[in-house]
Amino acid sequence: MTAGLTYDTGALLAAERNVREVWLAHRASLEAGRMPVVPAPVLAEAWRGGGPRQANLARFLQGCRIESLDTRRARAVGVLAGRSGHYDIADVAVVEGAARRRDRVITSDPGDITLIAAVADGEIWIDVV
DSSP, X not given: OOOOEEEOHHHHHHHHTTXXXXXXXXXXXXXXXXXXXXXXXXXXXXXXXXXGGGHHHHHHXXXXXXXXXXXXXXXXXXXXXXXXXXXXXXXXXXXXXXXXXXXXXXXXXXXXXXHHHTTSSSOOEEEEO
């Protein structure tokens, strides 16, 4: 069984810039019947009001599930932030959700994701775009 995908902010910005690799991974996931996940804090980091400059991103997000940061998830993200010593909530939310689902993370900067993943419960894979 193929792992699902979780996108970090760098992946969304790559989609906005029309980077071929991120679009190919996105399409393959959708064709496999798996809707990629974007944690809500990641969307907040990437979204700047839409418009023509973000047309690619808006189209990309139509094929994504936005995962809310409800009370239960916020607590899990907070625990992982404390364990990892990393307090960028968007990055920690990416790893928390991906580890819970055993997803692949699509990122443009694997450094912080790798550090957080080292102390997360669950296994994730990291792909760089």
